[in-house]
Amino acid sequence: MFWLIPLLPGASAFILAVFGKWLPKKYVSWQACLSVFASFGISLVSFFGLLKVPPGSLPVIKTLFHWIQSGSFNADLSLQLDPLSSIMTLVVTGVGLLIHVYSVGYMAHDKGYQRYFTYLNLFTFAMLILVMGANLVLMFVGWEGVGLCSYLLIGFWFEKHSAANAGKKAFIVNRIGDAAFILGIFFIFLIVGSGDFRAITGAIEGGAITQGMATLIALLLFAGATGKSAQIPLYVWLPDAMEGPTPVSALIHAATMVTAGVYMVSRMNLLFTLSGVAGQVVGIVGALTAIFAATMALTQNDIKRVLAYSTISQIGYMFIGCGVGAYAAGMFHLFTHAFFKSLLFLAAGSVMHALSGELDMRKMGGLRKYLPLTYPTFLIGAIAIAGVPFLSGFFSKDAILTHAFAQGQYFIWALGLMGAVLTAFYMFRLVFLTFFGPERIESHAKEHLHESPRVMTVPLVILAFFSIIAGYVGLPVVLGEKANLFSRFLDPVIHPGPEVHLGISTEWLLILVSVAVALCGIYIAYVFYLKSPRTPHRIVARFPALYKLLYNKYYVDEVYNAAFVKPLVNGSQVVYDNFDLKVIDGTIDGTAAATSFAGKVLGLFQSGLVKDYTLVLLLGVVIFLGYLLF
Amino acid sequence: MIPVGYFFSLSIVLFVLGIIGFFVKRDLITMFMAVEVMLNAANLAFIALAKAAGSPAGQVIVFFVITVAAAEAAVGLAIILLVFRQKKSIKAEDMRLMKG
């Protein structure tokens, strides 16, 4: 009965949507949280059930009904459960549950309360469909469903012009990715004949797909993934998505939706490994995004924007993992990232809640005295993401970097390391500026500065707990062959590539390097912002251009606008005014005018004089007789 | 014996004269008389051709045409009279109340 997992939140969303207006707030929050809790329970049960199932008959599939069937295109509504999807369901429902609880407090006095929870449940439903879909079309349904929910939730406070704009931008950029995704699906349908994952894996193993075709399909699918997971070309929507309520950012733009791309790549891992080149591209794009986003995060002053860029960069890491063939490591980083990134977002949310809506770091400082619970949890999150040992971030990021190194992708590995330094730096810059140093809080925010209610802080604690222990699920191989439970659990789905063994010593060396990198990043942030607060201003003064470039996010938004949006809109306006109105309408009205002009000319003969009439008659006769003669 | 051709060509000439008369003259009555000339020219052609064909039927037709021309003249002149009473002029140029 694992197929109940998505249906429960879906049912609750439907009930809230139709009857929401008349239900009291209390009931709404209970129903929303309970439905996610129930599906979390079921996914836990089915996770353990899965352990017992022999690997051979692994993807347990449940077909509800035949959805679309026409000619050779058929897509059934069938859900499947296998290690990969069960992990994702755990993440989605688990983190989702905590965020639901958190938002009960956060959105307590918002008038769109019912609407908010409807959208949140709808999102969970769509995400679960995406994760548990047994064929590509159903995955695409979930894919677009989450896109819709992100549009609804980003533009939740639609009175705000910027929120509505951000929502629209998110949806359209996602659609660009989805267009490529559809083409990828079609290619697979053309070659494999069906969208089911089992059929696809069978076809790949059977060698039906050539390497070139595999590359094309993989790249198309990856283009869709960049749209959804905010990678290099199509990441512009994520920073603006911070307009939405913070729990939304936590759930959608940190833990679940943006990781859909990574899930899709790992689901289609055979395709990517088969095509080699595509894996390389994924790796490089991931690495570039990691560095690129990290640099941008350096200069941001809005907490949520910093976290947004940090999400883009962390997902970059996941794609590095997938790119180098270490899909398990990528998934593991996704698993750990879900915890500490949502923790950071929720903590930022409770900071905002405390300062009644203030997000700008320059107007904070020394908050650790006032927020006894938020501060430590935020700190744990920051340490985890920085990659400090003994916390989850370190294990997953290190796994990815060691694999990259093992596969001989030194360039990617180097970029990864630099990204790690920057990550550590901007995270602790954030921590020091908000919680330490002089208080720069404005007066009116200061009076009712208060710690968030228990309903918000409890999830923070739980998430902090998980951020710590989540790492131990996938210990590095150096500590013992069997240590990495996580990747072994995923083996049936992700066929492990050739296991390259570095010497034990190099393993340790790599671990030390990443630890050193993390610590030095933290130290630099400490020097910059606590020891001598003057240094950042001096650096900015020396490199004003560089600072300005970073601060304005490399002007990417403006470039996109100028390169695509503006010419498209103005171009079609020009075409409409000239071609549509002048040329086509011109010809139509022109012919009408010509005929009526001809009428006028012919009418001139009708002069009213009898003689003219007889003249015309005579002309007729003469022409007729003349014609007869010749 | 004058060959039939001469009569025939005379009638054609008369017919064309009638047409020219119709266009040259400015007042209605002479225009109507020009039409009468054309009709009689046609009669002449009839007689010439009947003589050539040697059948009396041709000549009989001429009488029909003459009677018809007479009836037409009666009604025509009455109309010209009517128009004169209305417009106080029988010049062809004044008859251009309706055009377009």
Add this chain to the structure above:
Amino acid sequence: MDGLASLYPLLAVVAGALVVLLLEVFIKKEKRDYLGYVSLAFLAAAAYLTVSSWNRELTYFQGTLSLDNLAIFLTLLFSLAVALVILLSLKYIGQQDANHGEIFALLLLALSGLMIMTSSSDLLVIYLGLEVLSISSYALAGLKRRDEKSGEAALKYFLLGSFASAFLVLGLAFLFGAARSTFLPEIIVHFGTAAAPSIMGFFGIALILVGFGFKVAVVPFHMWTPDVYEGAPTPVTAFFSVGPKAAGFVVLLRVFMNFWDTVPSSSVIFWALWAISALTMVVGNLVALRQTNIKRILAYSSIAHAGYLLVAILARDYSSLVFYLAAYLFMNIGAFAAVIGLSKTGTEYLELDDFAGIGFRYPWIGGTLTIFLLSLAGFPPTAGFLAKFYVFSAAVRAGLVPLVVIGVLANLVSVFYYLRIVVYMYMREPGREVDIEIENPALFLVLFLCLYGVLQLGIFPGNILIVIKQAIASLPVF
């Protein structure tokens, strides 16, 4: 077989005319419509007599005047048309001071002219019928004594009419010279025997075509139509648009019935007619675009319809020609009836601007006029469409595809100016104050008769088609 019986319908009509003329002296001014009822009685008698002689092949005057089925069908058609026109003019003559008894007498005489023309296949008799018709038409056109337009219309019709009849007589002479007889079958047989008709023969035919072309108002000879239709009193215009045109086409039908097949190089005439037909359709519709007077629009529309009828002749499908004439009768008289309906004592509303917004104020007149216009434009559920369908499908079967394309595009232009009238009626806010005298039972009778005719012919013409097919079959074929 000879028999006086074939003359009875003609006699009845002429007697009717004379009786009406006599009675007019004794009856005072107000009771003029009694004359109308008397003439209707005579019309009914004539109609009864014609029907009773269905396919009895009556001939008289040595075969020149033969009352065959086609002539009978058309005589019935014409008497119906004249009856409708009489009904229309009952109230009209009182309103527009055309109030003198002659209108009924002249209409009956014109009808007798029509009957002579259609029931004879001897060119001379046809010419006589034509002249009877024309002379009474000239008088009819000038009936509104005090209206200058009516006088001018009569004058123009007279001058041009006599001018064209002169050509007709010359043509007769040439034909007589070439074929030694004026009896149509003999002429055609004679032309058939010789290798090709002499140049005189061709000239004769050409001039005959000019004469009837004038009567039927095809393009080069149509100049008189707009002015005469606008000037003449509206019931008379209704008669002009149906009577003479139909009779002209019947004569052309009798001429060309066997002409195409027997006469060897008849293609010369064929292409001449082809050009005239195309010209008529195009010019007729194009000039109509610019007109603002409703009667002139209907005049140009009748010219355009002459073009479609010519296509029927070229396509050699004569039953569709006769069907088109029947449908055309109902559409046109209906349209004119509605135009007559829109008038009050002393003033007739003929300009398009007067039509603004009357569609909703006078729903019955507006509604019926819309249906007639749609039928004239050839919209499907009406007789107009079916008639055009038959004509054009026959033309395509005869291979005249380019002509049909011209016809269809000309029809598209006609849709515009027909619908423009409907636009004024329904879609424009009423401008000037237009109030009309509604109570006119005779007019509403005519409206509904024509409406019934248009819809019946449009949807279930079944039996009328059979009658027409029989009539055409009875014509001599050689």
Add this chain to the structure above:
Amino acid sequence: MSFPILSFVTFFPVAGAVLLIFVPKEKTNLHRYLALAFTLITLVASLTLYFHFDGAVADPQFVEKSGWLGYGINYHLGVDGISLWLVLLTTFLLPIAVLSSWTSIQKRVKEYLIFMLLLESGIIGVFVSLNLFLFYVFWEAMLIPMYFLIGVWGGPRRIYATLKFVLMTMFGSLLMLVAIFALYSFYYKATGTYSLEIFDFYKLILNPQVQGWLFLGFALAFAIKVPMFPFHTWLPDAHVEAPTAASVILAAVLLKMGTYGFLRFALPLFPDALERFLPLLSILALIGIIYGGLMALIQKDIKSLVAYSSVSHMGLIMLAVFSLNTEGVEGAIYQMLNHGLSTGALFLIVGILYERAHTRLIKDFGGVSSQMPVFSAFFLVCLLSAVGLPGLNGFVGEILCLFGIFKTSQLQAILAVSTVILAAAYLLWMYQRVMHGPITNEKIRSFKDINKRELGYLVPIIIMMFWMGIYPQPFLRKMDASVSRLLDRVHNRERIFLRETSQTTSLKSDRAAEAEVDQTAKKILAELEEKR
């Protein structure tokens, strides 16, 4: 079926119209209820069509045939997989249209409803008639009520719009008439008998050159109706000026006559000519998609935005039809229904806005959803169905169309997929400018949310959207047989020709027989060729 269900469905609205004529003008509400009753009864009657329709049979069902005017013109009605759904779409939308013009039409309600009813029977007639004459009669007769609906109750430029609409459609259909005459005479020359039956013309073998001209005649008439790219300018004018209900019917059903015409006539009748013109037509459809989308992006008036979006959607449908494979054609038919529902709903919604604000310009709106939350929810659902969001009907149709196009040519599919992006762009941008953001002008504060009546006609459409999105099986399965027969007729004409003229009866079923059948067919066709 003894009871002539099809004649009943076609002519019952006319009976309603005639009855309405005799109801006095003042009782407007009585008129409305009567009109609603008539359209609902027609809907119920057409539903029985659905239940008794057997999906496996390719030939038309519920056939009613009787002589009418002789010479091949007979009264021949029938419905098959393709036209069944279009009839149901019409009968489904008419009651909604009547309901939506309850308050928006105040002057001359009686004539308005009469024309609505006449329009309905005209449209149904087009979809059910199998005799070319009858088809043409309904095809033209339907123009008259539409002409009045736009012309009398339309907006300021209504006269220009309605004349342009009628004349452009007439231009196409008159040339089609000439093509019908040609077919009529070819059949007469080939077989000596008169016939205007579609199925007789399917058997007609024409040489490709002639087929080219005839195909152009038909294709032009249908291209103007669809409207395909260069002939589309009448659509925005007609929509902007038409009253709400009229533009709902215009968008939802009238445009489908064009595509239906292609499927019923142009494709099967002239397969060789089709192959010759396929590249041109596909390019036009492709341009239509992108051009329509771009133009919609910059429209100032919501209605003309939706009109251009219809141009783009219809372009996609046409491209799918021209892909000539099962997925494409079934996707196209399904997308026709979806487009009918979603664009119809969008026009209803614009009508609701217009009834409150008496303007349709986007700049006059802003922040409406704060005043009318329920309305904004409905608006969003219809919008997403038009965008093609999975879970709603648009997606199923779109993905099938795109896959059909993809199977024929990958390049076209890559360009056609842009419709996914463009649709999201212009619709969401419009939705954001109209509904979101702070309230711009004060009038919006006075807007009341959706009332019961408006709910009454929006909810059924929303339900249908979800049903067709989640469970499209019943719809698709009814089309399979007819679509495969159509494609069979287009691709391998000989076998169909033989099976229908059943000249060679005893056929072996194995491979050899197939080849031998094709041979004999070719031989017979060759004979027929020289005989003419």
